Amino acid sequence: MRRVLSVFAALASLAATPALAAEGGPLPEHHWSFQGLFGTFDRPAAVRGLQVYTDVCAGCHSLSLVAYRNLADLGLSEDAIKALAATATVADGPNDQGEMFDRPGRPADHFVKPFPNDQAARAANNGALPPDLSLIVKARVGGPDYLYGLMTGYEEPPADFKLFSGMNYNKVFPGHQIAMPQPLSDGAVTYADGTEATLDQMAQDVTTFLAWTSEPELEARKRMGVKVILFLLVLSGLLYAWKRKVWAEVH
Amino acid sequence: MAAPAFSNPIVRWIDHRLPIFSFMHHEMHEYPTPKNLNYFWNFGSLAGFMLITMIVTGIVLAMHYTPHASLAFQSVERIMRDVNYGWLVRYLHMNGASFFFIVTYIHIFRGLYYGSYKTPRELLWMLGVVILLLMMATAFMGYVLPWGQMSFWGATVITNFFTAIPIVGDAITTWLWGGYSVDNATLNRFFSLHYLLPFVILAVVGVHVMALHRHGSNNPLGIDMKGPQDSISFHPYYTVKDYFGIAVFLLFYAGFVFFAPNFFGEPDNYIAANPLSTPPHIVPEWYFLPFYAILRAVPDLWIIDAKLAGVIAMFGSIILLFFLPWLDHSPVRSARFRPAYRFFFWVLVLACLVLGWVGANSPDASFHGVPFLWIGRIATSYYFLHFLVILPILGYVEKPKPLPLSISEPVLKRTAYGAKTMEKA
Numbered sequence: 001m002r003r004v005l006s007v008f009a010a011l012a013s014l015a016a017t018p019a020l021a022a023e024g025g026p027l028p029e030h031h032w033s034f035q036g037l038f039g040t041f042d043r044p045a046a047v048r049g050l051q052v053y054t055d056v057c058a059g060c061h062s063l064s065l066v067a068y069r070n071l072a073d074l075g076l077s078e079d080a081i082k083a084l085a086a087t088a089t090v091a092d093g094p095n096d097q098g099e100m101f102d103r104p105g106r107p108a109d110h111f112v113k114p115f116p117n118d119q120a121a122r123a124a125n126n127g128a129l130p131p132d133l134s135l136i137v138k139a140r141v142g143g144p145d146y147l148y149g150l151m152t153g154y155e156e157p158p159a160d161f162k163l164f165s166g167m168n169y170n171k172v173f174p175g176h177q178i179a180m181p182q183p184l185s186d187g188a189v190t191y192a193d194g195t196e197a198t199l200d201q202m203a204q205d206v207t208t209f210l211a212w213t214s215e216p217e218l219e220a221r222k223r224m225g226v227k228v229i230l231f232l233l234v235l236s237g238l239l240y241a242w243k244r245k246v247w248a249e250v251h
Numbered sequence: 252m253a254a255p256a257f258s259n260p261i262v263r264w265i266d267h268r269l270p271i272f273s274f275m276h277h278e279m280h281e282y283p284t285p286k287n288l289n290y291f292w293n294f295g296s297l298a299g300f301m302l303i304t305m306i307v308t309g310i311v312l313a314m315h316y317t318p319h320a321s322l323a324f325q326s327v328e329r330i331m332r333d334v335n336y337g338w339l340v341r342y343l344h345m346n347g348a349s350f351f352f353i354v355t356y357i358h359i360f361r362g363l364y365y366g367s368y369k370t371p372r373e374l375l376w377m378l379g380v381v382i383l384l385l386m387m388a389t390a391f392m393g394y395v396l397p398w399g400q401m402s403f404w405g406a407t408v409i410t411n412f413f414t415a416i417p418i419v420g421d422a423i424t425t426w427l428w429g430g431y432s433v434d435n436a437t438l439n440r441f442f443s444l445h446y447l448l449p450f451v452i453l454a455v456v457g458v459h460v461m462a463l464h465r466h467g468s469n470n471p472l473g474i475d476m477k478g479p480q481d482s483i484s485f486h487p488y489y490t491v492k493d494y495f496g497i498a499v500f501l502l503f504y505a506g507f508v509f510f511a512p513n514f515f516g517e518p519d520n521y522i523a524a525n526p527l528s529t530p531p532h533i534v535p536e537w538y539f540l541p542f543y544a545i546l547r548a549v550p551d552l553w554i555i556d557a558k559l560a561g562v563i564a565m566f567g568s569i570i571l572l573f574f575l576p577w578l579d580h581s582p583v584r585s586a587r588f589r590p591a592y593r594f595f596f597w598v599l600v601l602a603c604l605v606l607g608w609v610g611a612n613s614p615d616a617s618f619h620g621v622p623f624l625w626i627g628r629i630a631t632s633y634y635f636l637h638f639l640v641i642l643p644i645l646g647y648v649e650k651p652k653p654l655p656l657s658i659s660e661p662v663l664k665r666t667a668y669g670a671k672t673m674e675k676a
């Protein structure tokens with residue numbers, strides 16, 4: 001029945017999409033290190049972002065497409081990766097007694113989920129489901145600007161705004177009612193590298209980190225892209241010269 | 252077909268028994284081609300290039316992809332993250348679909364402008380329309396495979412249109428789904444068909460090229476080749492021109508693959524499919540937007556309800572193209588010599604662009620106070636009016652400009668002029 005209803009909802013949304021009603025507010029414009037033709041991830045920012053994720057977000061959000069070993073891309077040493085993985089408890093098995101057992105995480109494991117299943121996650125969050133964050137920057141209109149805006153967009157609701165109980169006002173979230181309580185505020189983490197943990201700093205750092213988890217291939221892609229375009233420019237020029245030469249006798 | 256004397260004895264041995272080398276030589280080497288083709292004639296070979304690119308990248312994707320409702324999304328992410336250069340293969344395939352359509356649409360409008368659908372090329376044109384329909388089916392099913400939110404809800408919405416068919420609609424839809432909603436069974440059959448159809452396209456392209464080679468290419472003047480002075484051999488003239496065209500095309504294609512790979516995509520498709528949560532906007536891929544606009548433009552018509560009428564109009568807008576060679580019965584092919592047709596051609600291009608824009612917007616949103624619904628209705632009306640009314644009338648009333656006597660006549664003139672300016676320089 002619920003499926004049938006959602007099919008109807010889909011059809012209705014075809015006929016009548018509330019184009020603006022559901023949109024959030026304007027997004028802050030921000031320059032990100034990974035934008036542009038030659039953009040790369042700001043490594044120190046991404047590593048600080050990892051800390052924000054593990055210290056704060058990981059309490060509610062999974063990051064299941066990322067393995068601990070992938071963090072080598074951000075410059076973490078093998079030992080640091082082993083140590084981080086070992087802080088997680090992974091359910092494994094069955095062993096040769098046929099029993100499941102817990103063991104410390106290994107670099108090859110994916111980030112362990114905070115809740116065993118969606119129902120448990122909802123039960124712990126007032127019925128709302130914290131989405132997996134692995135792809136979050138690619139999965140939202142506005143990408144990094146949206147995520148940064150979301151982190152810094154918590155405000156007192158306007159006087160005439162009807163906020164439902166257990167909800168929070170966020171100026172960029174579509175509809176402005178979000179079930180996630182403000183996750184970051186000044187000093188929420190103590191950075192290992194001594195950087196001052198202001199809200200703005202943490203929001204930028206966690207955005208850089210999650211931009212990396214969304215597009216870990218970005219740097220390799222752009223690097224290859226520059227070479228491919230240069231090659232094609234030369235190739236086009238040569239082929240054009242060849243074409244002119246062959247056609248000279250026709251014109 | 253005088254068999255060329257091949258110097259390689261193995262080639263000679265084979266060719267004597269299986270004349271495949273003679274065939275290639277005849278069709279791709281000496282094949283006489285009008286000497287005056289412009290760069291719009293590059294788009295056919297570009298479409299062929301894209302078809303091969305899609306098949307090659309698709310086969311590699313299929314080696315790593317898992318067509319199961321609970322694994323498909325993750326398997327695509329594994330391709331992106333864990334397969335060597337998997338991101339490259341996937342982005343080539345994903346953006347390849349868009350570029351395949353860009354190239355094909357330009358190829359089609361080239362045909363419309365220069366009257367390439369007219370006798371004796373009617374079947375060639377109709378085979379092209381078959382290819383377009385097959386491409387649309389292939390791309391639609393391909394988009395479902397990554398099993399993201401847009402995949403799932405796009406498939407749900409589109410397949411639901413079959414319920415518009417009177418009496419048997421529901422039964423047909425259930426049969427298409429293999430169940431009572433879009434689900435694993437649907438994903439499996441879509442994968443199977445998505446793998447199959449490109450090869451069917453390849454076969455139809457083969458027949459398309461056979462029909463092309465019967466009478467040769469049309470040309471910007473739209474007049475027949477009158478003798479050897481009007482034509483040049485396909486190789487090396489057009490082979491080198493096609494190579495150059497492919498290199499320039501690759502620059503654009505690579506620009507998107509490497510620097511904006513998700514430009515044509517929807518962020519929602521990076522959220523795994525969830526049958527319980529409907530995204531606020533369900534939009535098809537950009538290349539379907541004009542058809543989507545037609546679908547939504549049609550109101551209730553007499554006893555036909557809007558949904559059915561919309562589906563009929565949408566399919567009708569393509570089926571119509573099969574009859575184009577007879578709807579436009581002017582004996583002059585090229586728009587260069589048909590001033591009235593040329594005007595209406597550009598109105599049609601505009602109407603199609605407007606339809607695409609309307610398709611991307613909600614019908615009850617409005618543009619400067621004009622509801623998109625009405626913009627869509629006007630553009631849809633023009634689309635049908637163009638083919639069903641304007642073209643048949645133009646055939647009678649339009650006075651074409653005088654045609655050149657032969658292809659080489661204007662070409663010769665230009666050479667003479669070119670020679671003169673060269674002398675001066």
Ligand code: HEM
Nearest residue numbers: 305306309310312313316341345348390393394396397449
């Ligand atoms: C006419 C040629 C083709 C067209 C127009 C086409 C179109 C598409 C499209 C639009 C997608 C979704 C892209 C995405 O968002 O990921 C897709 C995915 C896919 N296609 Fe094709 N395709 C073609 C040929 C093929 C062939 C020949 C194969 C295999 C033999 C293939 C295998 C796949 C697979 C496995 C996927 C899912 C993986 C993915 O989403 O990246 N395709 N196709």
